[in-house]
Amino acid sequence: MEKTKVFYATARSKVWNYDYSLPAKLEELLLKVDLSKYIAPKDKVAIKTHFGSHGAFRIVRPVFIRKIVNAVKAAGGKPFVTDTTRIESLDYLEVAAENGLTHLTCGAPVLIADGIKGMDATPVKVEGAKHIQEISVANGILQADAMIVVSHFKGHLQAGFGGAIKNIGMGGVSPKTLEGKNNRGRLHSVDDKLPAWDKTKCTWCGRCGAICPTEAITIIGRDIYEINDEACWRCGRCARICKDKALDMPITSERLNTHIIEASKAVMSTFRPKKVIFINFMLEMQPECDCMPMADVPVVNDQGIAVSDDPVAVDQACIDIVSKARPLPDSLASDMGLTEAGDTFGSVNKKETRLSLEIGEKMGLGSRSYELVPVKKKTATSEPEEWE
Ligand code: SF4
Numbered sequence: 001m002e003k004t005k006v007f008y009a010t011a012r013s014k015v016w017n018y019d020y021s022l023p024a025k026l027e028e029l030l031l032k033v034d035l036s037k038y039i040a041p042k043d044k045v046a047i048k049t050h051f052g053s054h055g056a057f058r059i060v061r062p063v064f065i066r067k068i069v070n071a072v073k074a075a076g077g078k079p080f081v082t083d084t085t086r087i088e089s090l091d092y093l094e095v096a097a098e099n100g101l102t103h104l105t106c107g108a109p110v111l112i113a114d115g116i117k118g119m120d121a122t123p124v125k126v127e128g129a130k131h132i133q134e135i136s137v138a139n140g141i142l143q144a145d146a147m148i149v150v151s152h153f154k155g156h157l158q159a160g161f162g163g164a165i166k167n168i169g170m171g172g173v174s175p176k177t178l179e180g181k182n183n184r185g186r187l188h189s190v191d192d193k194l195p196a197w198d199k200t201k202c203t204w205c206g207r208c209g210a211i212c213p214t215e216a217i218t219i220i221g222r223d224i225y226e227i228n229d230e231a232c233w234r235c236g237r238c239a240r241i242c243k244d245k246a247l248d249m250p251i252t253s254e255r256l257n258t259h260i261i262e263a264s265k266a267v268m269s270t271f272r273p274k275k276v277i278f279i280n281f282m283l284e285m286q287p288e289c290d291c292m293p294m295a296d297v298p299v300v301n302d303q304g305i306a307v308s309d310d311p312v313a314v315d316q317a318c319i320d321i322v323s324k325a326r327p328l329p330d331s332l333a334s335d336m337g338l339t340e341a342g343d344t345f346g347s348v349n350k351k352e353t354r355l356s357l358e359i360g361e362k363m364g365l366g367s368r369s370y371e372l373v374p375v376k377k378k379t380a381t382s383e384p385e386e387w388e
């Protein structure tokens with residue numbers, strides 16, 4: 001069987017010429033992929049990225065988003081830049097602007113895909129699901145004719161790494177259903193359970209309450225600690241930020257990754273075949289997710305950009321590329337004693353990065369078998385030099 005192609009451009013740039021810059025390489029990658037194979041004239045094209053958070057600024061930069069917008073327009077499509085609600089929708093649009101993503105910078109409208117309350121979504125059945133039989137997909141994504149999934153490749157405390165799969169599975173669904181029930185949060189927990197709080201470990205520092213996007217946590221002095229069942233989205237952010245391990249989202253890695261794959265399948269099922277492309281940016285690869293209130297320094301050096309129409313293949317290729325990079329000094333990786341190339345994201349987050357890829361392949365989301373196609377020259381120029 002023919003292997004899935006993953007087009008790749010390195011981040012290194014050794015020639016003092018625009019054609020050797022990473023934005024130029026992205027233009028070349030988009031030419032190689034040939035967007036016209038995926039986008040028909042007048043297609044409404046969702047450019048699905050992550051807007052970051054107040055304090056987490058290492059998202060995919062507007063300069064790259066704009067190149068993608070321009071390429072979609074050149075293919076005849078109508079692009080819009082979008083993400084689903086992570087905090088209150090209108091506040092999240094402010095975060096997008098704070099992190100540089102606006103109509104003016106991107107060259108296309110910047111929209112929230114699941115409406116002003118994070119519940120503008122449609123239930124979608126998941127074929128062959130073990131756990132998430134149905135999940136509501138954000139209407140801004142569901143109604144799009146095509147999608148370009150633009151992911152900042154990085155670590156992730158729960159999943160080990162975040163890339164294309166996580167961007168669609170978690171990022172393509174709304175926090176609430178149209179009826180106001182929990183939706184995305186069901187992916188983080190088993191049977192929709194609240195985070196479990198252990199009073200004996202709690203230092204009453206208040207960090208969990210401060211990060212909660214719905215103000216669901218009430219802490220009064222050292223007497224009262226409550227999580228409001230109705231307000232809680234089950235996003236797991238409180239448990240991730242608790243350094244004292246007093247909060248726990250009760251789920252295994254296997255179950256979490258299965259949930260994410262099932263949700264990813266739901267999102268993908270809303271598109272006709274060959275209407276979705278995945279672009280992973282292996283830049284500023286911090287150890288944690290872009291929805292934390294800060295971004296630590298990268299744990300490995302910039303590696304470049306990978307593009308494919310298979311979410312499993314592109315994530316597998318990026319894991320393989322990153323695994324060949326030495327961990328950076330003065331980073332969380334070196335704090336943990338990592339000096340040799342290897343599964344740095346898995347090691348810093350103490351998670352199995354291969355799990356989501358294996359489950360993704362087993363459940364038919366994509367293939368781990370790929371052919372890496374290095375893109376070396378910018379075809380628009382007659383210069384014979386290679387990029388590095
Ligand atoms: S972050 Fe952890 S230790 Fe701090 S108040 Fe919340 S549960 Fe307690």
Ligand code: SF4
Nearest residue numbers: 212232233235236238
């Ligand atoms: S899981 Fe934690 S941070 Fe997320 S909404 Fe519930 S209480 Fe808030």
